[in-house]
Amino acid sequence: MTTPIYMDYNATTPIRTSVIEAVTDAMHMVGNPSSVHASGRSARKIVEKARAKVAALAGCRTRDVTFCSGGTEANNAVIRGAGAASVIVSAIEHDSGLAAAKLVGVPMFVCGVDGDGLVNLDELRALLADAPAPALVSVMFANNETGVIQPMQAVAQIAHEFGARLHTDAVQAAGKINVDFPMLGADYLTLSSHKIGGPQGVGAIITAPTAPLAPLIAGGGQELGRRSGTENVAGIAGFGVAALEAMDDLGEAPRIAAMRDRFEAAVSDHTNTAFIIGRAAPRTPNTACVAMPGVKGETQVMHFDLNGICLSSGSACSSGKVKASHVLSAMGYDEKTANASIRVSLGRMTQDSDIDALVAAWKSLYDRIVGRPVA
Secondary structure, eight states, rough: OOOEEEEEETTTTOOOHHHHHHHHHHTTTOTTTTTTTTHHHHHHHHHHHHHHHHHHHSSSGGEEEEEEEEEHHHHHHHHHHOOOOOEEEEOOOOOHHHHHHHHHOEEEEOOOTTTOBBBBBEEEEEHHHHSSSSSEEEEHHHTTTTBBOOOOHHHHHHHHHTTOOOEEEEETTTTSSOOOOHTOSSSEEEEEEEGTTOOTTTTEEOOTTTOOOOOOSSSSSSSSTTTOOOOOOHHHHHHHHHHHHHHGGGGHHHHHHHHHHHHHHHHHHSSSSSSEEETOOOOOOTEEEEEEETTTTHHHHHHHHTTTEEEEEEEETTEEEEEEOOHHHHOOOHHHHHTTTEEEEETTOHHHHHHHHHHOOOOHHIIEEEEEEOO
């Protein structure tokens, strides 16, 4: 069988060979990192070495890194554990952030975005003026569907003016753009290992020194009491290796962006009826969200799959149910357009020949179903 062309890096990334080696080595060891004997100390050493590597990726102190099971748990832990009297989330947050905000039990407010997917800062300011204090503001650094990058420093400045704390979901930013926790001005930042070439089932919460975090999972007091449960030593070891290599991936950004831009240019040159979502905003270099009006996203995904290309629909699929993307709806696109979008997300293994295949497959589907417009 021919190896599929993988263009779904925002869903998960191919695991790195070095990560597999680190995980395997750790799994050959025995020891609970909370044990005080030699085997326990060896396991603890693996965890702490990985913690330092993840801290380097985020530009934070080692002790400010809390390991957990992934981005979803990390988002839930922050939003539900920050001790806020109200929560303000952007309309384009990941489902885990939106769902967590509904469970906190305090007033929840949703801040809109403009047509480019950027948070409306004036609306945020107005919401903070009326929201019970102290508020928690949650705005994702880079969107998983569109790649749009938010002006986090401006968001932080507004949040702090009102005495609010800021959480940013940086799951889709790490490894694609520079993530500097102190420079962003956030109080909390969340990460996921498998989005940067690490193992699935591992994530991290970064907390500012003064930011409270009540544990979502209580018990043995691991991770400085922030997240109980025996640490996933092997997964954490792999996460650490992936974090170091993800920093090197930043050098690949121009090459990846050039391939993304070539695909979008080919689409635009072929027809003026397709939409490149978020094109006018700053975006991560690897992400293209394209709507082909008249062709459902899932139909497009099946077409590309039959052509040996793996990518995602712009609509969100949960438990077998497909619904219009809340991200695109928040940006002002109607349901028909939102349902006709796909997400192409490239990565370190993407080659120019892959873009050639992608463009050819996109054009063939468009010409067959939509048809070339008459000049």
